[in-house]
Amino acid sequence: MKTWRQGREARDARLAAGAKLADGKIVAAGDATSLLEAVVRPGDRVCIEGDNQKQADLLAAALLAVDLAKVNNLHMVQSGVVLPEHLDLFDRGVAKRLDYAYSGPQSARIATMLFGGKIELGAVHTYLELFARYFIDLTPNVALIAAVSADRDGNLYTGPNTEDTPTVVEATAFKDGIVIAQVNEIVDRLPRVDIPGDRVQFVVPSGKPFFVEPLFTRDPAAITESQILTAMLAIKGIYAPYGVRRLNHGIGFSTAAIELLLPTFGEKLGLKGKVASHFALNPHPALIPAIESGWVQQIHSFGSEVGMDDYIRARSDIYFTGPDGSLRSNRAFCQVAGLYACDMFIGSTLQIDLQGHSSTVTTSRIAGFGGAPNMGSDARGRRHPSEPWLQAGQEADPDGPAPLRRGRKLVVQIGETFGDKNVPLFVEKLDAIALADKLKLDLAPVMIYGDDVTHIVTEEGIANLLLCRNADEREHAIRGVAGYTDVGRGRDAAMVQRLRERGVIRRPEDLGIDPLDADRSMLAARSIKDLVRWSGGLYAPPSRFRNW
Amino acid sequence: MKTWRQGREARDARLAAGAKLADGKIVAAGDATSLLEAVVRPGDRVCIEGDNQKQADLLAAALLAVDLAKVNNLHMVQSGVVLPEHLDLFDRGVAKRLDYAYSGPQSARIATMLFGGKIELGAVHTYLELFARYFIDLTPNVALIAAVSADRDGNLYTGPNTEDTPTVVEATAFKDGIVIAQVNEIVDRLPRVDIPGDRVQFVVPSGKPFFVEPLFTRDPAAITESQILTAMLAIKGIYAPYGVRRLNHGIGFSTAAIELLLPTFGEKLGLKGKVASHFALNPHPALIPAIESGWVQQIHSFGSEVGMDDYIRARSDIYFTGPDGSLRSNRAFCQVAGLYACDMFIGSTLQIDLQGHSSTVTTSRIAGFGGAPNMGSDARGRRHPSEPWLQAGQEADPDGPAPLRRGRKLVVQIGETFGDKNVPLFVEKLDAIALADKLKLDLAPVMIYGDDVTHIVTEEGIANLLLCRNADEREHAIRGVAGYTDVGRGRDAAMVQRLRERGVIRRPEDLGIDPLDADRSMLAARSIKDLVRWSGGLYAPPSRFRNW
CATH class of the missing domain: 3.40.1080.10 (Glutaconate Coenzyme A-transferase)
Structure with a gap:
């Protein structure tokens, strides 16, 4: 019974x-x-x-x-x-x-x-x-x-x-x-x-x-000029033309560089109030200068960040806080917000292949997915329009009938052609495939699939994959920003030139950016101590980030 | 300041x-x-x-x-x-x-x-x-x-x-x-x-x-034999071959018919324990016979349903309940579950066009979206495999490299070729487009987009859109199950025959189903009173559903 x-x-x-x-x-x-x-x-x-x-x-x-x-x-x-x-x-x-x-x-x-x-x-x-x-x-x-x-x-x-x-x-x-x-x-x-x-x-x-774990703290002192250049490209070549107001930033020095360039480079471009105003984001210390400069209207957070408690409490107009004054984070709702209410996800990865698939897996490490695949995917259940979303949809399908043409989430991968320890970002084949084979997994652990990626930004330029009309164009758009990696050197120069003429690939000079301007002096804060100063002493970094 | x-x-x-x-x-x-x-x-x-x-x-x-x-x-x-x-x-x-x-x-x-x-x-x-x-x-x-x-x-x-x-x-x-x-x-x-x-x-x-509002109550007495036939087709032609265990049912008589056929037709097919065991679903009274027959293992609900309180309380193994014994529903989490943890969404609609786009909008009514587009979309951020999902992915892209090939959410539209008041389900052009034009909307209010739909089920058969290789095949797969509607009569008979030979279209006889067997006697409950009986008197239907 x-x-x-x-x-x-x-x-x-x-x-x-x-x-x-x-x-x-x-x-x-x-x-x-x-x-x-x-x-x-x-x-x-x-x-x-x-x-x-x-x-x-x-x-x-x-x-x-x-x-x-x-x-x-x-x-x-x-x-x-x-x-x-x-x-x-x-x-x-x-x-x-x-x-x-x-x-x-x-x-x-x-x-x-x-x-x-x-x-x-x-x-x-x-x-x-x-x-x-x-x-x-x-x-x-x-x-x-x-x-x-x-x-x-x-x-x-x-x-x-x-x-x-x-x-x-x-x-x-x-x-x-x-x-x-x-x-x-x-x-x-x-x-x-x-x-x-x-x-x-x-x-x-x-x-x-x-x-x-203070996982979302990036010391501005460690940001390179090449990361500053990619950040400038992203701001001028993506944030500005799409008018991206609602977004999520992944963890990493490249996005930290963007955060620190908003009040300097972004200000000069006249973008304040027009981009980067609403975030699904943890309380990144690197965003303090942009907040203090009046760029940011609202942030909802997955979790908190060590050392940010007093700052958050004093900036309750920006963050979600409780009656006690401290942050109320909520990973589930913030992931939902990242999926359905943000027009852009931008983050870094370890490997990108010729189809644009990316992965943070190496043959000996399985880091898992966390939140990136959710935020870095096109939300096909989305039904509300926004300008960045409609513009991306139109670029992907210019001939589609407007009222039946969906928009697209902007999914941007940003990185240097050669990453940590000079390992190339671009590869012919992802290590994730070898790993799937070795572990007999049904699926290779791909972080972001190529058909969801819309832009790849490196110090060589921006590849706009929305404008590619076939697999060959896509491959060469990727090769065209892959620099001196084997993938980059495998390019057909004439084809890359044609893609550049069509605006599929945009070099720094195409955007009016002089790579020599990519200088650390452009960062609104150049050290953790600068961030503390910007915060009016409210940010209390963990001791391992203090060197004064 | x-x-x-x-x-x-x-x-x-x-x-x-x-x-x-x-x-x-x-x-x-x-x-x-x-x-x-x-x-x-x-x-x-x-x-x-x-x-x-x-x-x-x-x-x-x-x-x-x-x-x-x-x-x-x-x-x-x-x-x-x-x-x-x-x-x-x-x-x-x-x-x-x-x-x-x-x-x-x-x-x-x-x-x-x-x-x-x-x-x-x-x-x-x-x-x-x-x-x-x-x-x-x-x-x-x-x-x-x-x-x-x-x-x-x-x-x-x-x-x-x-x-x-x-x-x-x-x-x-x-x-x-x-x-x-x-x-x-x-x-x-x-x-x-x-x-x-x-x-x-x-x-x-x-x-x-x-x-x-008791919105999820469907009186079994109103279920037609044609709805019973479509339900049989869905169970034998989709639930069984894909082995769909985790799913959501939309509101409607077609899905109510499925729920009422599980303990009869489904039982005969030996499907108990193999399909329809875990639901993201409101407490549908029509599911009571399947629950009582041991089909259902667990249900998480968006909301409750009038009259189901005592039944839920006495069946806490099935539902999420609180320390007080009554249901704990949660629309946000259940929608997330429908998006990411269910392998199938099946529901009805008012209009389907030749691309498979569907809409519940007519030129004079804007019903809104509710939850269907979220559950009826392919969740591209999903990273965990399951058999139904992988099988659907393989059908859509048989030549793709297995470890890089994503699965697909099964999104099924079920209905009669002529719906309420003999209005055809299939149309050349959705009323939603005229509405978008009239209201100057950026987007036509499409409920489910054609590229997300995997199957269309009518009394004429099942169209498996995963197996279509181009827009023309897709159009004829749809025409091929559109019966005597204008869209159905516009079919190229030879092409439809070829699609049938390839299993893209499957007629009742292809599935060993005799339409004459689609009889109301097959329903596990044929009235609200039957449902009350199945529930051991625990279900207390609202008075408007009582006719005894």
Whole structure:
């Protein structure tokens, strides 16, 4: 006889087992492993909260220490595989199967473990895609999350790093799952309620802040003149003619250079108020000068950034903040905003092939996708027009009947022809293909597909792929900005010249930009200390970025 | 001197003005208009909560009654333009500009008002797209929302109709906006907390339930044999060969027929457990027999459905429910799930043209988009493979290199060649184009674009557009299932025959289906009363669906 409430009964049994270790909802940090042994069952789908920023580090360590006779063969479903403990779980046999989105610092080890068969891989996702599956076929049985503080009813305050928490909790708590939160401290009254207590079953005070990585801080001192040139090209050759107001910037020095050129180069071009006013973006310190100069109207953020708290609090007109004054971030909504409400995504990559496919995978590293493929894809479900979007659509299909012609999301890849350690950006074949072969993956881990890319910017110029009418033109548009890489040297000079005459390729001189002007003096801030000065002392960079 | 906290200061001033009418956060229903006059400013962006289901009806009426000297020229940014009051606002001059997603029952009047210049149209969106813009460039200054109950701290219980509330509140409350909730009653302790009180500034007890439309109830008695035939074709010709487990069904009798055939026709085909197990779907009463027969593993819902509360509560293994036992719906997350975690969208439409574009617009009605374009589009940001998705991708591009070949979302349009009132489903030119022309819209309001549609199912057969290699094949695949409509009669019989030989077109007999078997006796339930019986008396249909 099917009860139809098996999930609820199982949860009640887990709750009762955990309650023995709890005072109300509160469980001492020293009992965290016992709590997990009491509530987690073999084979459970478990989410340890963590993405590219915040980490439920205490609970990850506690899960690693469980008695294998009680907890084993877990199916981990989580945004980030970032801490060593996340992979130690598989080495020890606590976990067996993995579905995830991002693994930056563990990208080499995760590749080794996949090759060695230590991990049964479900799939590598984007954040939003994994969140989507939390509600359909990858709903967690147990979620281990992180917050700043809790009250005795289990209400949680996440502070500026709300990030994935509401999404993970919603999927777990409303499908008979168990939510366990590590918190820095228990307080009588929360500064604000980020998660209502009735969605949280157990709270573990850790006595110290959860781990947060300052991933979105780029020191202006490390920006090269070649990055400044690509930034100038992007601003004058893309931001200006399309009038891009709503956008997302990827992580990297090239986009940091753009942020730092808005108040100087952008100002000279008269673009203030006309471009780059509304962002889906983390609180990048490099954007401070543009904000202070009045460029930016509004920013919604996936997560926060270490050191930016006081600045955000004092600039609440720009950021989303709570009644406590601190940032309210939300990765799910910001990804949705990046997908459907932004007209441009611009970011860097490691490899681009002749079709324009790009990837951050090398044969020995699987970094995952994070958010870029979601924001760097043409949103075909979009139905509202905007000028940049319509203009891009028209360039792609000038003969199409206007009312039936969709616009296009601008998806821009920006980089130097030779990147870090002089490795060429352009390749005949992506390493991702060799990796897919080696791991027998159905799909090569391509970050952005060529048919979604609209522009490629290097120090040699801009390739506008929207204007290419066939695969051959596309290939030569790419070769034509690939500089002295093998791909670049493989160009047919006459064809590249024809593409340039048509404006498919635009050189710096075609845009009236003298590469000799690409000087570090153009950056609105040339050091972290400059950023602190711009912020009126409100930005407090992490110590590793301080050299004064 | 810029303060950078103008939004916060403005909110504090609005709060202070509203507080004069409030006891704590509570404002009497009779003072609702005065409250709005106190806190709403001319030109504000205002969201009145309401979609295709729940409506903040008391607050809509209260806003309509404001003194025009105090409140005028509002920019309404809301999911649904559904109540007459929503349009009366524009007639009276309270509101001026409109961005919205859905306007089912007001579709004729909204068209007339647009023609007459009474409304300044921003754009028609999908739900998810409008939500996205709430965080970027259409953030509400004031949100008027609806909940079942509140406590004195302003914590809200939405009950099963959570729907858009968390999204609207998040965008408004964390960007210095004012959230005003109408609630049926004030209680001492909420059954669960759907919205934390610190995001809600004012609560107006209305003394009666907010309006909810039972939009997803289809009476099995009205299902025709021709709809049963198309349902059989879909199940045997699409669900089975692709093995579609994760899906969304649009509203309509054709998909209701599918739901009612799973436990009969589907069972005979041995498909139980192999297809239709995980849904992004409202609690359709027509799915009860499939649930009771063990077909369905999990459903996440955009909203609830009138009469389904007790059934949901007793079937918590299937639905997402809260600690109070009732449904927790969430439109934003369910739309994300439909976009990224479902392999198929199947729905009906009013018109399909020769390119496969479809639209529910007629020259005199603008129904809006709701959710279909989002779910009925190929999600190019998707990175996780599944068998149906890979198979569809391979059919579309059999010669593409496997690791670089993306899969495809199955997007199925199902309908009878002649629909309601014998109007042909297939047309040479969509009425949407004439409408775009008349209203000078940049984009014709196309529901699903032809390049996203993979299959069209009519009583004449299935057209698999994935297998078409050019526009001519595509046109004839469509003509080949268009029956005796003008479009169907315009077919080149030899070409249609060739497409049939290639399996691009499949007739009932090609699938071993005898149209004479398409009999109402095949439906697992043939009336609303049957559904009540299947539910063990737990389903309580609204009175208008009761005829016993």
